[in-house]
Every structure is written in C-alpha cells, then in structure tokens.
Amino acid sequence: AVVKSDHRETLRVFLLDDDSQVYQYFQFFQSNSAYNISLTHSSNVEEAAGVVKAKRFDLYILDYDLEGSKTGMDFYHEHLSFLRDE
Numbered sequence: 001a002v003v004k005s006d007h008r009e010t011l012r013v014f015l016l017d018d019d020s021q022v023y024q025y026f027q028f029f030q031s032n033s034a035y036n037i038s039l040t041h042s043s044n045v046e047e048a049a050g051v052v053k054a055k056r057f058d059l060y061i062l063d064y065d066l067e068g069s070k071t072g073m074d075f076y077h078e079h080l081s082f083l084r085d086e
Helices: 020-032 045-054 072-079 081-085
Strands: 011-016 037-042 059-062
Touching: 011 020, 011 045, 020 037, 037 045, 045 072, 059 072, 072 081
Parallel strands: 011 037, 011 059
Antiparallel strands: none
C-alpha cells in the first residue's frame, strides 16, 4: 500500500487533455504516488480557461493536440503567459 506523506505540501496539478485515457493515467499516478497530489482536469479549452483564472497550480500539463482549432501552446499563450515571469 502507498502511504501518503503528511508532512509535505500538496502538489497542485492542472491537466488539460481531451483524451480520457490520459486523464485515467494521471488518476492512477495520483493514487499510487507517495506524494500528496491534487489533480484538476479539464477536457476543453473554455472550461480550462475558467479553472486557471480562478486557481493557481504548481504544475500545468497541457496536451498539444487538442481537438478543434486550439493547441496546448495556444492555451498557454492566451491564459498562462504570466508564468514566463515566475
């Protein structure tokens, strides 16, 4: 059994990916990690924009090949470009 660490901060991870299997993989990773991980997932750009506007994360994972006309890089430039300075 994996024991979650009580003395470490929770790592806040944001995942933007439209593939449900990728999300399932990260859920598996989260539940089997020795670290405390809070995973937030969005499968579309519009929903994701609202999420990242309302909350900060420690790690942003963006799928490059999103369905539709947007890419993960587009999302970064439109909604996360402030990260360049951090």
